[in-house]
Amino acid sequence: MPYKKITETPSNHDNLEQLDTLSILAKMNEEDQKIADAVALVVPEVTKLVDALTERFLRGGRLFYIGAGTSGRLGILDASEIPPTFGMPHDRVIGLIAGGDIAIRKAVEYAEDDTEQAWKDLLAYDIDANDTVIGIAASGTTPYVLGGINDAKDNGLLTAGITNNPGSPLAEAADIGIAVDVGPEFVTGSTRMKSGTSQKLVLNMISTALMIKIGRVKGNKMVNMQLSNNKLVDRGTRYVMEGLGIDYSRAEELLKKHGSVKAALEAGR
Structure with a gap:
């Protein structure tokens, strides 16, 4: 049928x-x-x-x-x-x-x-x-x-x-x-x-x-996202701020230096 x-x-x-x-x-x-x-x-x-x-x-x-x-x-x-x-x-x-x-x-x-x-x-x-x-x-x-x-x-x-x-x-x-x-x-x-x-x-x-x-998310954050525009750089910076308890400028500096939220968090600890 x-x-x-x-x-x-x-x-x-x-x-x-x-x-x-x-x-x-x-x-x-x-x-x-x-x-x-x-x-x-x-x-x-x-x-x-x-x-x-x-x-x-x-x-x-x-x-x-x-x-x-x-x-x-x-x-x-x-x-x-x-x-x-x-x-x-x-x-x-x-x-x-x-x-x-x-x-x-x-x-x-x-x-x-x-x-x-x-x-x-x-x-x-x-x-x-x-x-x-x-x-x-x-x-x-x-x-x-x-x-x-x-x-x-x-x-x-x-x-x-x-x-x-x-x-x-x-x-x-x-x-x-x-x-x-x-x-x-x-x-x-x-x-x-x-x-x-x-x-x-x-x-x-x-x-x-x-x-x-497979480990591409940490907590509830997109820690491996590509930093391909200003919006994503800002989002990533705020993730780093939250994760490390630091101010915006320092978080942005770490993010741009290391290229990803995950790498910035690891370097900042």
Whole structure:
């Protein structure tokens, strides 16, 4: 018996074009409030993934996200924020999207329908058994993602699938299936909405927990963040002030001399 494709079921709301602005927004917010509860239900699966991923990451493995459309863009977004936030090299968490970089801004027709391209994209990074591949697809049926996950699994990599359809091919194919059932979208089938938001939450959980577990956070501070603009220098200076109990100017001097909050704290003790 085929699974129920929840992401394509009719919206709980109808005649949207007849609603006034306040009603549209209130009803969207009503639907959005269901997302965090749906994510809470998959925390055990996310925990299993983070623990297995951390082991491989500490052995030098990398984390790859693969996706198409909104899902692919969310993976790239998460990956791109790891270096400035946690000071990690750009080649440790990598996002790949069907259609290549041009698809980040513009849809590439039929790119997601190629079952072999994701593995070709991964092979360009000299993929190995310490790496982890997470496929992201609201539908759980995207050929680019499914093909990549199946090939990665066949080659001994750890695989996970983030989807919004429990029982979907992606949820079943991956070693760890993370199926977030957010229910029907406000606009029927528009998975850039609730489904996309739930994926962003799960990606935040995975990458942030990973960074904490490998020591890129101290207390609750981003002590390895890149000092790439004045805002971040100011933030880092205040972290050093707090950590060492010194004034702003001395903290800023230490930070700029040693290049990171972590190094400044160690030098100042």
